[in-house]
Amino acid sequence: MGRIEGKTALVTGGSRGIGRAIAVELAREGARVAVNYASNEAKAQEVAEEISALGEKCLLVQANVGKANEARAMVDKVANEFGHLDVLVNNAGITRDSMLPKMTDEQWVEVIQTNLGGCFFCTSAAIPFMSNQSFGRIINISSMNGQVPAMGQANYSASKGGIIAFTRTAAAELVRSGITVNTIAPGYTDTDMFAAVPDVIQAQIKSKIPMGRYGHPEEIAKAVVFLVADGDYITGQQINVNGGAFM
Ligand SMILES: NC(=O)c1ccc[n+]([C@@H]2O[C@H](COP(=O)([O-])OP(=O)(O)OC[C@H]3O[C@@H](n4cnc5c(N)ncnc54)[C@H](OP(=O)(O)O)[C@@H]3O)[C@@H](O)[C@H]2O)c1
Numbered sequence: 001m002g003r004i005e006g007k008t009a010l011v012t013g014g015s016r017g018i019g020r021a022i023a024v025e026l027a028r029e030g031a032r033v034a035v036n037y038a039s040n041e042a043k044a045q046e047v048a049e050e051i052s053a054l055g056e057k058c059l060l061v062q063a064n065v066g067k068a069n070e071a072r073a074m075v076d077k078v079a080n081e082f083g084h085l086d087v088l089v090n091n092a093g094i095t096r097d098s099m100l101p102k103m104t105d106e107q108w109v110e111v112i113q114t115n116l117g118g119c120f121f122c123t124s125a126a127i128p129f130m131s132n133q134s135f136g137r138i139i140n141i142s143s144m145n146g147q148v149p150a151m152g153q154a155n156y157s158a159s160k161g162g163i164i165a166f167t168r169t170a171a172a173e174l175v176r177s178g179i180t181v182n183t184i185a186p187g188y189t190d191t192d193m194f195a196a197v198p199d200v201i202q203a204q205i206k207s208k209i210p211m212g213r214y215g216h217p218e219e220i221a222k223a224v225v226f227l228v229a230d231g232d233y234i235t236g237q238q239i240n241v242n243g244g245a246f247m
Pocket of ligand 1: 039092193
């Protein structure tokens with residue numbers, strides 16, 4: 001018997017990388033999981049098959065979380081189909097890197113709208129369902145690069161720092177509704193997003209990680225499961241899963 005048997009969860013950006021690992025770990029612990037993706041249906045289908053093999057129900061939901069109407073319709077659909085919504089993991093995120101002098105308005109807006117806007121749109125759509133059931137676990141995936149300077153990522157670090165600030169206020173506002181809101185801030189983690197970083201920069205980054213390696217997506221997922229299964233008295237916090245790269 002899993003630790004979160006009977007719970008339902010929506011993981012945004014669950015088709016690849018960290019979101020995929022989170023969706024699978026939640027299912028392994030007994031949750032029914034909805035996996036959101038933006039465009040990569042084939043990868044999302046793979047996750048659904050992995051979850052089905054664990055004996056859990058998986059719902060695939062395509063939506064661009066950066067578009068308010070799509071994000072809200074997705075949350076409504078998942079909550080109505082499952083009958084309740086216990087866990088929301090705001091994980092979907094993108095990078096559009098450029099040093100500030102060359103950063104375009106489009107790069108700025110797309111990253112803020114997807115990473116921070118998506119977090120708000122999905123959270124606000126989930127609140128009525130979670131308030132009605134007097135229970136909710138909202139986990140927002142930020143980044144170490146929202147805590148330290150990140151060259152070429154003014155848009156990304158602003159979105160991720162914004163998620164940390166958003167989390168605190170949301171936690172304070174929702175605490176009396178039985179909803180906890182927390183952030184997990186991963187360090188450099190081995191996914192497609194990080195693979196896009198040039199090799200020479202990756203080597204520099206690795207040399208500065210005290211544990212001497214990148215994180216595995218499953219290590220982020222374990223922190224999510226901990227908050228869902230054992231985090232009854234934890235809200236407004238951030239858990240750094242970064243191999244000691246930021247202390
Ligand atoms: N990897 C790292 O080193 C690292 C470090 C710190 C924080 N993070 C954060 O962790 C989260 C996951 O990162 P990752 O490395 O796993 O990324 P990834 O491998 O690039 O996967 C991104 C996921 O987000 C989805 N997605 C992208 N834009 C979306 C949108 N507009 N609406 C809905 N879904 C969207 C993608 O769907 P499709 O498959 O359909 O494209 C995919 O499932 C992000 O928030 C990222 O900022 C990552």
